[in-house]
Amino acid sequence: MTSNQSHPKRQSEVIAPYGGSLVDLMLPKADQEKVKKNVRGKLECSDRNACDIELLVIGGFSPLRGFMLKDDYESVIKNHRTTSGDLFGLPIVMDTDREDLVIGDQVLLTYKGQDIAVLKIEEKWEPDKMLEAKGCYGTTSLEHPAVRMIAMQRKRFYLGGAVHGLELPKRVFPCKTPAELRKELPKDEDVVAFQCRNPIHRAHYELFTRALDADNVSKNAVVLVHPTCGPTQEDDIAGEVRFQTYERLASEVNNPRIKWAYLPYSMHMAGPREALQHMIIRRNYGCTHFIIGRDMAGCKSSLNGDDFYGPYEAQDFAKKYSTELSMDTVPSLNLVFTEEEGYVTAEHAKSCNLHIKKLSGTEFRKMLRNGEDIPEWFAFKSVVEVLRKA
Structure with missing residues (x-):
């Protein structure tokens, strides 16, 4: 089956959003003041x-x-699905410690001085966070960053209910909406999404450009480089710095088959569940394919260094639901840099006995701090300049 045959409504328009239509909860300006008059209190939002x-x-x-x-x-x-049967990797809830808020209240949601939305509280409950941790992340260990987040940062009560948008958060990252991005995407070709939470390096570039040559991708497909700009792990490089690395490279690369945008999403490092979540989101942004790397959105124990998920667990989980999502997965190539042939697959390097060059993240950060030259096979010069300044 060809890629274009496997996706709905491909020849005349961009792939349909999940569920059939794109949700838009932004209130018209004329209605905002009327709605705000009925609010009972405010809740300041976390990132x-x-x-x-x-x-x-x-x-x-x-x-x-x-x-x-x-x-x-x-x-x-329990089932990575809503009660109506829609796939969803992780729950989306609002948290609070406020005991005075009750069902039926309309609450103004604020963020860094902005009024961004109104929530009508339809349900309020005290969650079993250990059950949530085990079901979503496969562990209750506080070594897992998301388990630590829901246990120590999320508040006592969860709130559910309809949301009415007032204004989008002001960000350093210029985040295009799905509707805006869909207008820029080709209507008769595949769109391959590349997700990343780190500064962009040479291996990333090699990976997502070579994905365009995958067997299940159309001849004139484009790749959407779509990094997350929200919170990630505590020790990750700050979002503002990550943003600058992508902006610098995007300004230098003149390739019409590469689209660049940013996603206002906070990482959970949830491995398989996160892979599913990202696929749903990228379909809503107009993507037909999703690159899934080895150990995608994984994390390690800080005590013994063990991985919380298997290296191909996210790939297998996402592939299992790709048909239902009308999306294709593109497995990330295991690329290595060799002295003889540059970037090749690890399998090719092994079979030809090529000399592989490696540079760990720890070594890279040490070289940055010490002002040492970073090899261009590992990182672009412009990206290194940004990181040094940071």
């Missing part, structure tokens, strides 16, 4: 809350129209 609200409002989480109610929350934990 993660703000990312979730933005994706709800602009349709990145289509077909969701608000924060999940308890039944959907529990269903997603």
Whole structure:
């Protein structure tokens, strides 16, 4: 089966959003003041809350129209589906410690001085966070960054209900909405999404450009480089710096088959569940394919260095649901740099007995701090300049 045959509505328009239509929860300006008059109190959002609200409002989480109610929350934990049967990798909820807020209240959601949305509270409950951790992340260990987040940062109560958007958060990253990005994508070719949470390096570039040659990708496909700009792991490089590395490279690369945009999403490092979440989001942004790397969105124990997920667990999980999502997965090539032939697959390097050059992240950061030259096979000069300044 060819790629164009496997996707709905491909020859006349960009692939349909998940659920059939793109959700838009932004209130018209004329209605905003009327709605704000009925609010009872305010809730200041965390960085993660703000990312979730933005994706709800602009349709990145289509077909969701608000924060999940308890039944959907529990269903997603157990079965990665809502009660209506829609796939969803992780629950989307609003958290608070406020005991005075009750069902029926309309609450103004604020973020760094902005009024960004109004939430109508339809349900309020005290979640079993250990059950959530085990179901979503496969562990209750506080070594897992998302388990630590829900246990120590998320507040006591969860709120579910409809959301009405007022204004999108102001960000350093210029985040295009799904509707905006869809207008820029080709209507009769595949769109391959590349997800990354780190500064962009040479291996990344080699990986996503070679994905365009995959057997299940159309001849004139484009790749959407779509890094996340929300919170990630505590020790990751700051989002503002990551943004600058992508901007510098995008300005230098003149390739019409590469599209660049940013995603207001906060990482959970949830491995398989995160891979599914990313595929749903990227379909809503107009993508037909998703590159899934080895150990995608994985994380390690800080005590013994063991991985929480198997190296191909995310790939296998996402592939299992790709047909239902009307998307194709593109396995990430295991590329290595060799003295003789540059970047090749690890299998080719081994079979030809080529000399592989390696540079670990720890070594790279040490070389940055010490002002040492970074080899161009590992990182672009312009990207290194950005990182040195940071």
